[in-house]
Amino acid sequence: MTAELTVERSDRQRRILSRLPWWIAALVLVGIALVWIFPFLWMLSASLKDSMEMFSGGLRLWPDKFVWDNYARAWNDAHFGRYLINTILVTVITVVIVTVRCALAGYVLARYRFRGSKLFLGILVATLFVPTGYTIIPVVKISMQLHLIDSLSGMILALSGGAYVSAILLYYGYFRQIPRELEEAALVDGAGFVRTFFSVMLPLAMPVTATVAVLTFIATWNAFFLPLVFTFSRPDLRTVSVGMQAFVGETATDWSGMAAAGVISIVPVVVLFIFLQRYFVEGISGAVKS
Amino acid sequence: MTGMTRRSLLGASVLAVAGAAVGCSSSTDESGSTSGGGATGTLAWWDHFSSFKRLNDDWAKNQSSALKANVAHTYYDASKAPQAFQLAHQANKMPDIYSNVVGLPLSALVSGKWVHEITLPADVKSKLPKDAFTEGITQLDGKLYGFPMFSLRQSSTLVWVNKDHWGKAGLDPNNVPKDYPGFKDALGKLKGAGLQPLTLAIGADGGRIRDQIDDMAQTAGFPGYQGLQFTTGEYAYHHDAYVTVIEFLKELNDAKLIMPGSNNFGVVDARTRFASGAVGTFIDGIWCAGGSKALAPPIVDKLASGWVLAPTADVQPFCYRGRPSSGYFVSADSKNPDAAGKLLASFMSDEYQNGMIEAMDQPPLNLDLVASSKAIDAYKKGVDFCKANVFLMPQAIVKNPAQAKVDAYRKPVTPHVGNIVQGYLGGSISDLKAELKKLSDATTADRAQALQKAKAAGAKVSEDDYVFTDWKPGQDYEGAK
Amino acid sequence: MTSRSVQLSRRQDRRSRSATAAVDRPRHGWQKTTWIWVFLLPTVVLYGLYTIYPIIASYWYSLVEWNGFDSGQKFVGLSNYREVFADPLFWNSFKVTLLFMLLVVPARVLLTLLMAMILNSPKLPLIGVLRSAFFIPVVTTTAIIGVVMRFVLDPASGPVSSVLAKLGFGGVDFLGDQHLALPAAAVLYIWKFFGVTMIYWLAALQTIPYELYEAARIDGAGTWQLFRHITLPMLKPFLIIITVLTIEETFHNFDLMYTLTAGGPYFHTEIIEIYIYRWAFAAPIPQLGHASAAAVVFGLLVAIVGALQLWALYTGRRLRGEQR
Structure with missing residues (x-):
């Protein structure tokens, strides 16, 4: 009996001992992770400090006294409330447009052979690597001709019109794999072209949709160049990333106001990430797997 | 133009x-x-x-x-x-x-x-x-x-000081040194008192330091504007005056008298440091008072101003600018x-002109209103300096308005003087004079191509438009139009 | 993790069954054709307007002299290209772009592999929290990060300088020093996008069946041997794909560079994108011809890498196919 106990205890001890290196590793990693997210912690702390306290520098994250006024300033005077709404509007609509149009195109290209389908695919692949930044000048020109330059809708169209070939190709690859029987069953049930797509095929493609939506979301939320150019003459249409740049240009001493503006711009996307983490991860890993 | x-x-x-x-x-x-x-x-x-x-x-x-x-x-x-x-x-x-x-x-x-x-x-x-x-x-x-x-009659290159800092270092802020050695000594004393001595806006696109080098080159004896010599109509960035000015900045830089980071500062960055009291001296335009006040209002009471620096005390700090x-x-x-x-x-209207003066920015056309205005003394002193030392320079476009065509064909020449200063202070450039000579040549070549295109387009222009043999230092140029 | 591998295998099943079924022939004639084009319409319009047309237009602009707001576009043939090629600063930006890539890519690919392997071990506690922490910079706005980092790295009052000052190094000007600016930007870039590559690797690691390790361990293989003989060979195809993906992403760094250094000090961080921006937007009189010519040249460079990417994807897939 004593022998048994000893064995048990040493067993448990060994188990704890064998876990110990892992816990140490985890602790080290937590340390690294804290350094990793330090800029965000610093920004958060800066956003609650007095501007003068910021300039005196130092590492202390805890403010002497909490200055909530920074947020009021960023939200109202620097218009970050409005910029945030602009950004959300632009991002959501762009994500919807991109997802739908890429799903539609990917579907037809994958499931049907028609005159020009090869050429269509060929052009898409050929432009896969066109960097959008360099084509900005004609984009501005054409938006101007369409009278879309000073509007959010123009910005949305431009954002959802560029690139995203990879999204089409993702849908293309996915729809190609779906067995034909499914489609035929739908046809037998009397579903037409459109209904087959929306009630059978699109729901099947949920994982791809998640991937595309998440990738588009990150790209659009972070977009800087296009929104910059589209809002030159309409400051009230700025998105947060452009607004931040303008803030720096206009009120250089207000570091804490800027930090507050940064927090306002970053918090929504971080919160979203925490809730939809799985889709973010799958969205990104989708790029390697397929 | x-x-x-x-x-x-x-x-x-x-x-x-x-x-x-x-x-x-x-x-x-x-x-x-x-x-x-x-x-x-x-x-x-x-x-x-x-x-x-x-x-x-x-x-x-x-x-x-x-x-x-x-x-x-x-x-x-x-x-x-x-x-x-x-x-x-x-x-x-x-x-x-x-x-x-x-x-x-x-x-x-x-x-x-x-x-x-x-x-x-x-x-x-x-x-x-x-x-x-x-x-x-x-x-x-x-x-x-x-x-x-x-x-x-204004300047981009006056010396602005924070009275508190200068006072702490035992310096007289109402008597800011006007020559290089005196200025360097003063900065050394600031440093000795544990203060950041000087900042300049050397970074960003280098546009500000470029203008300032052009101004200081004039006070150091360059008979021209932006590299272009009035009397010969030739570009001469490699003139001794430019070398003197840039070497002086390099000297300050190597003696660690320029605040770290200045090499990357845009104007706003630099002025922010100055206005918030992080640095004691700043070389800035006549609008420094207004600009700093907008950043940090308390700075206004601590401002004093000096002149455009000159290599030695016996030099008249004359500057030349074009027509409004x-x-x-x-x-x-x-x-x-x-x-x-x-x-x-x-x-x-006087009301608006007064408003402009009180904003202490670029001075308005009517300088006579400055003396009686509510602007601070440092600003008034700066305006007085400009009134006495900034003169009208000869301009090709005034002599021959067709030169506008040439200007339309000019292209930016990089690296310009501002970039070169940035590179020389940072150590990317070792042979300053050679680099300036290259700039003179590139600018000359650019002017030549623009002249050629303008002539091809029918404009009656020539290189002679840039030559003003009758220009005299220290007075407004009123030559034949 | 198990559920995912199941999912994967199911998907592969499906693939093999449907390989021949993928393509349909037109049956209902015009009605179907109409719907096909209706489905393609949004892409045709948006893509045509905002991608195809601009590409063609850029080529045209590169052949004219134009300031962007006058109506006067003067055809000048290849002279813009001649000027671009004769401009040492263009080659400088070319060099900076490639140098940046050399600094970033190996570090990003290898460090993330290391981190992914650590974060892939099932015994590690707090794994979810850690993964999230390393991923968070990815989702935050680059242009804002650039601004915030300028404060963090401020040589006079930033927190990094405070730490260095306590350690006895005073006032290091990371972004203003010609030798440090590019490496500093590279470190920040790696930090910002570390999470993406890490996720790539995690996805790759999860394709390795756990049983392989078990079997090898029973045969007495140590950690290093496991890595050397199982992990590494299995990851080889992914290495190619991930490296090329990373190279591709590295080209798009305008947001961070522009907000961080805007190309300075003395052009030491002027990547081609900033060079183009400088000529197209920041010059007193915009030189769109010159900018477009530079853009076309850069576009070709990116296209070459793109072709390389396709090749890599192909090779990667073939390698993976061989292993099965």
Whole structure:
């Protein structure tokens, strides 16, 4: 009996001992992770400090006294409330447009052979690597001709019109794999072209949709160049990333106001990430797997 | 004139960027939104003068009743303004009046349908100085297109000091050294007292330090402007004066008298450090007082100013500038150019001119109002210095207005003097003189290609337009027009 | 993790069954054709307007002299290209772009592999929290990060300088020093996008069946041997794909560079994108011809890498196919 106990205890001890290196590793990693997210912690702390306290520098994250006024300033005077709404509007609509149009195109290209389908695919692949930044000048020109330059809708169209070939190709690859029987069953049930797509095929493609939506979301939320150019003459249409740049240009001493503006711009996307983490991860890993 | 426009553009943009939107601290109703330009009954007004933001907002209200029109003023951050104006122009949405930030020579503005002739009441016209009406700069074929706003007697390169810092280091802030050795000693004392001695805006695109080197080269004896020698019409950036100035900055840099980070500072970054009391000395334009006040109001009481530095104390710090350039234009799209002209005319009223002086930015055309104004002494001292030491320089475009064509074909030459300073202080450039010679050659070549193109397009221009053998230092150039 | 591998295998099943079924022939004639084009319409319009047309236009602009707002576009043939090629600063930006890539890519690919292997071990506690922490910079706005980092690295009052000052190094000007600016930007870039590559690797690692390790361990293989003989060979195809993906992403760094250094000090961080921006937007008189010519040249460079990417994807897939 004593022998048994000893064995048990040493067993448990060994188990704890064998876990110990892992816990140490985890602790080290937590340390690294804290350094990793330090800029965000610093920004958060800066956003609650007095501007003068910021300039005196130092590492202390805890403010002497909490200055909530920074947020009021960023939200109202620097218009970050409005910029945030602009950004959300632009991002959501762009994500919807991109997802739908890429799903539609990917579907037809994958499931049907028609005159020009090869050429269509060929052009898409050929432009896969066109960097959008360099084509900005004609984009501005054409938006101007369409009278879309000073509007959010123009910005949305431009954002959802560029690139995203990879999204089409993702849908293309996915729809190609779906067995034909499914489609035929739908046809037998009397579903037409459109209904087959929306009630059978699109729901099947949920994982791809998640991937595309998440990738588009990150790209659009972070977009800087296009929104910059589209809002030159309409400051009230700025998105947060452009607004931040303008803030720096206009009120250089207000570091804490800027930090507050940064927090306002970053918090929504971080919160979203925490809730939809799985889709973010799958969205990104989708790029390697397929 | 490219240089001219560039300079005024830079000066303006620099102060606008730096000026830190006064309105940002006020209520939210001054949002950036624009009410539709050009509609009858509405006068849209766009500018990029951040120090005048509040003044202009108030003035718009004031003039709304005087002109019986809804005057809508919108301020644009200077770094965004050129693009904003270009887009608006293409979309035919230009405001009735707008500030000069586009950077095109006047002839291009006229042919590109950017501007409308300005009609001013006679009494206002007589208030403007004679040299404000210059063919090719503000006028074309005798018609006035550009409304001048600022005096030519100003400088980008005065020494500004924080009295507290200088006092702590045992220095007299009311007697700022005017020569290199004295200035360096003073900075050394600041450093000895544990303070950051000096900052300069060397970073960003180097535009500010470029202007300052040009100014200091003049006080160091360079008989020309932006590398161009008045008497020979040749580019000579490799002139000893330029070398002297840049070597002096290098000396300060190597003695660690320049605040770390300055090599990467834009004007706003540098002025922020100065205005918040992080550094004791700053070389900045006459608008430093207004710009710093907008950033951190308490600094105003601590300011003292000096001159443009010269290598030795016995040198007269003479500087040379071109004729006043256009401050505002009336848009070709304007539905109501007469009212737009009246709005511009109102800027010449003593009330508005006083408002400009109190904002302590670029001094207005009427410098006589400065002495009795509420501006701080350091500002008045700066204006006095400029009045006594800044002179009108000869300009090719004045001699031959057809030179505007040449300017339109000029291209930016990089690296320019500002970039070179950045590279030399940072250690990327070791042979300064060779680099400056290269710049002279590249600028000469660029002028040659522009001249050639202009001639091919039918303009009667020649290299002689740049030669002013009768130029004399220390006086306004009034040579034959 | 198990559920995912199941999912994967199911998907592969499906693939093999449907390989021949993928393509349909037109049956209902015009009605179907109409719907096909209706489905393609949004892409045709948006893509045509905002991608195809601009590409063609850029080529045209590169052949003219134009300031962007006058109507006067003057055809000048290849002279813009001649000027671009004759401009030492263009080659400088070319060099900076490639140098940046050399600094970033190996570090990003290898460090993330290391981190992914650590974060892939099932015994590690707090794994979810850690993964999230390393991923968070990815989702935050680059242009804002650039601004915030300028403060963090401020040589006079930033927190990094405070730490260095306590350790006895005073006032290091990371972004203003010609030798440090590019490496500093590279470190920040790696930090910002570390999470993406890490996720790539995690996805790759999860394709390795756990049983392989078990079997090898029973045969007495140590950690290093496991890595050397199982992990590494299995990851080889992914290495190619991930490296090329990373190279591709590295080209798009305008947001961070522009907000961080805007190309300075003395052009030491002027990547090609900033060079183009400088000529197209930041010059007093915009030189769109010159900018477009530079853009076309850069576009070709990116296209070459793109072709390389396709090849890599192909090779990677073939390698993976061989292993099965």
